[in-house]
Amino acid sequence: DAGVIQSPRHEVTEMGQEVTLRCKPISGHNSLFWYRQTMMRGLELLIYFNNNVPIDDSGMPEDRFSAKMPNASFSTLKIQPSEPRDSAVYFCASSLMGQVTYNEQFFGPGTRLTVL
Amino acid sequence: QQQVKQSPQSLIVQKGGISIINCAYENTAFDYFPWYQQFPGKGPALLIAIRPDVSEKKEGRFTISFNKSAKQFSLHIMDSQPGDSATYFCAARAGANNLFFGTGTRLTVIP
Numbered sequence: 001d002a003g004v005i006q007s008p009r010h011e012v013t014e015m016g017q018e019v020t021l022r023c024k025p026i027s028g029h030n031s032l033f034w035y036r037q038t039m040m041r042g043l044e045l046l047i048y049f050n051n052n053v054p055i056d057d058s059g060m061p062e063d064r065f066s067a068k069m070p071n072a073s074f075s076t077l078k079i080q081p082s083e084p085r086d087s088a089v090y091f092c093a094s095s096l097m098g099q100v101t102y103n104e105q106f107f108g109p110g111t112r113l114t115v116l
Numbered sequence: 117q118q119q120v121k122q123s124p125q126s127l128i129v130q131k132g133g134i135s136i137i138n139c140a141y142e143n144t145a146f147d148y149f150p151w152y153q154q155f156p157g158k159g160p161a162l163l164i165a166i167r168p169d170v171s172e173k174k175e176g177r178f179t180i181s182f183n184k185s186a187k188q189f190s191l192h193i194m195d196s197q198p199g200d201s202a203t204y205f206c207a208a209r210a211g212a213n214n215l216f217f218g219t220g221t222r223l224t225v226i227p
Contacts, residue, residue, distance in 0.1 A: 004159075033214065042219040043160070043205060056214060091159050104150065105215060107159030 004108035006092050012114045018080040021111045024073055025094030033105060034067055034077050035091040043091075049075065050097060082115045089113070119143060120208050122218025129225050135193040137221045139206035142187060146208040150215070151180065151191050154203045163204070164191070196225045 005024040013019055025032045033048040047057040049069045057067070064083070069075040079086055089112050093105040122139045129135045139149075150165035166173045166180040166189065173180045179192040193200055206218040 043217045045214055045217075048214050093159070104162040104165070107152075107161065109157075110159050 004092055004094050004106055006090075006108035006111050008111060009109065010112045010114075012116065013082055014116050015083055016081045017115075018078065019082045019086075019113060019115075021077040021079075021090050021092075021113070023075045023077070023092030023108060025075070025092070026106055027073070029094035029096050029106075030072070031095045031097040031105075032069060032075050033093040033095075034075070035093065035107075037089045037091060037110070038087075046077070079113075082113075084115045087113055087115050118219070119216035120206055120218040122206050122221060124221060125219070126222045127224070129196045129223065131196060131198060131225055131227050133196050133225075135191075135196045135200070135223055135225070137191045137204055137206070137223070138188065139190065139208075139218050140186075140188045141208050141216075143208070143210065144187070145210040146216075147211065148209045149180070149182065149189050150207050150209075151178075152205040152207060152217075154205065154220075156202075160205055193223075196223075198225045198227050201225050 007022045031050050034046040035043050037043045046059045047067045048055055052069045067077045089110045091107050091110045093107045095105045120141050151163045152160035153163040154160040164175050164178050166182050168184050171182050177194045182189045201224050203220045203222050205220050207215040209215045
């Protein structure tokens with residue numbers, strides 16, 4: 001298995017532009033997570049989906065951020081309009097979540113976003 | 117509000133020494149405590165995990181010590197090696213819910 005796939009790996013954009021980050025989870029996994037990592041705030045959960053349904057989006061910073069999961073093999077995180085403070089590494093992770101199992105989250109390689 | 121508090125923020129250890137990273141939590145509903153290891157430019161990866169029904173779990177040079185009454189758990193890296201230099205995150209989860217991560221510890225092992 002190729003693991004969690006994220007694209008692009010690096011994104012440089014100007015303030016005000018729309019940014020779309022993409023994620024392909026591991027086949028068969030039913031949960032998908034979007035995280036943001038910065039030096040100041042560490043690893044923050046933005047939103048997670050279970051069976052393609054958003055379960056908890058309380059970590060989404062503001063209305064400029066939106067996430068979708070149209071099917072089990074694809075998710076997007078969109079920032080519109082982007083701001084310099086959105087500069088961070090964004091990780092996608094997937095897992096096979098169950099009530100009695102303690103399955104690990106598998107992280108993708110991340111997308112390093114720089115907003116100028 | 118940080119659900120899981122991690123310390124120290126950074127740690128420098130000589131090769132062959134013991135690295136110790138500590139975490140504390142308040143939510144007694146947490147029932148799964150993993151540690152993740154992250155190398156520069158990579159995503160975090162599961163290193164070792166423990167459930168609260170045991171006080172210690174060892175995998176090779178890595179050991180988790182768990183103190184349920186104190187609501188604390190720690191990672192011990194024995195015989196630390198330069199290749200262990202990475203950022204380590206503790207985490208906690210209640211049931212099938214999402215993980216809450218600590219703020220991370222940057223470990224540097226000096227040859």
